[in-house]
Amino acid sequence: MDSLITAAARAMAVGDVLGALKRVALRDDPPALAIRGIAMARLGDFARARSLLKAAAAGFAPTELVYRARCILAQAEIDLASRDLAESSSDLDDARTTLEHSGDRVNAAHAGHLQVRRLVLIGRLREADQILSGLSPAALPPAYQAAHELVIAALNVRRLHAASARSAIQRAKTAARAARSQVLLAEVDRAIASLEFPAAKLIRQGHEQAIKLEEVERILASNTTVVVDGCRRSIYLAGRSVDLAKRPVLFALARALAKAWPQEATRSTLLIDAFGARQVDESHRARLRVEIGRLRAELLSVCGLIATPGGYALSPQEGCELVLLDPPQDGPHAGLLGVLSDGEAWSSAALALVLGRSQRSVQRALEALAGAGKVRSHGDGRSRRWIAPPIPGFPTGLLLMNSITPV
């Protein structure tokens, strides 16, 4: 690759975006278009960045696989930053393989990090782990080691492993200092701050309290606390778990019972909470009996469920207590607000993907939240994006450090 492209890429790598642009502003050859695209992305003009990168990719010969792979990489990073997660990542997978084979370990690792971030965002943690374990940061320059540790931290936050997340962030800080990168140091600071924010609301015998990630982890690790977890829609005790994410009625019953514990939850409360019933009749009671029976069978390994004179009650085994965890935000669309709390602009398609819900139902919820002034949108049609007032939570800024590594 030629001298000015290298100079521009170096400028970009140290955060001098305008310096990089200045060097290639008058050039329209594909490598220069690619650098201009990355610069525009750094400046926040994603639409212009996308069109420049597309033009760059089209300008390279079909056989110039490495250049094209780097363009795909840059576009994938923009997709991630603008929360366009619906696109499949198979292109990125191919790009990573191409970069690995060509000896471009730095960009190959960067591609891996993007894949992991995307998978963490959409909650596919096992796949994220698989890719992460195939990457070896030791051979990477410090900036990429820092990015690697931040990815590990994000994964551990999602797994509720607070201590592992903190130590990964510390390693990221050391590497970011070695790389002398202000962008990365800011990212590290955001990640540290995010661990201080409430991760959940703890409801214990009628008392409510906001708790941090460490406390969530501690409660889940307890051998004597049954946790009804409204964030993950599961019930935990001593390492055992019952996943009710795909059984909303059963989970709604469990949550209503946990909220009332150690008291009973009356039939009418349960019918209103779980079935949305307004008037209670005999057919509802029959259905409640059936669903309670199903829930009792599901809960067998973690908690008992007994009939009481007025309704039902959870009955943990002797010596155990029971708590309810709720998302930190209140209201019917807490999960949606939780995802939006990263402060980025999301498409409704990406939100639907992350939440495992239909796009239509997400759109309805967004419109309700917008009516209540809790979210804002900009753009129209497919380019419409939704944002909520930022609460730091998930570290993913736009890194685009060196996607066009020159020869």
Add this chain to the structure above:
Amino acid sequence: MKQSDAEILREYGPFDGVEGVHGVTFDGERIWFASGERLNALDSDSGAVVGSIDVAAHAGTAFDGEHLFQIAGTRILKVDPKTGAVVGSIPAPGDGAASGLAWSEGSLWVGQFADRQIHEIDPADGKVLRSVDSDRQVTGVTWIDGELWHGFWQDEQSGLRRLDPTSGQVLEAVRMPSGAVVSGLESDGRDRFFCGGGPSGLVRAVQKPPR
């Protein structure tokens, strides 16, 4: 045209703080390579980096027996390897499109990547004296035993070619293994080439094909 596969004798690196190798030259003892913001001196026996000069180093590197020449942005810098001082500079041909650099018999030879050309220029003022056309994207350039060689990287294949400096005719080609990019190029004056490995951050020693 004679064709062969490269015999890689040794790989140096990767090195701390080096993300890519852009230019390579040899001062008789040490291999110098350009890595963006730095020229690094590499002991060819031990494989250790034994010194460095902080200077913009974006593409080709050459040595005239006394000074190092280094392409940086749109210029070619003349660097004193003992003090690290930049003692002069001339414009590089192609307004920043230069890639490789070599010294031979009083002239500098400058590879132009996308233009697939090698220019012979006057080291005093950068004036182009003659141009040789290649049929590949030129990375590094070097002279060995009166032969003009250049590295290329195109269509995912990299290697070395020997050109007739008058006609540009390809006389000989050496294929690098898949994934082994040649960025900078220099010879040790006898039977080895030193090849910059681009984004791999490696420097490779390659056997010159026997005569």
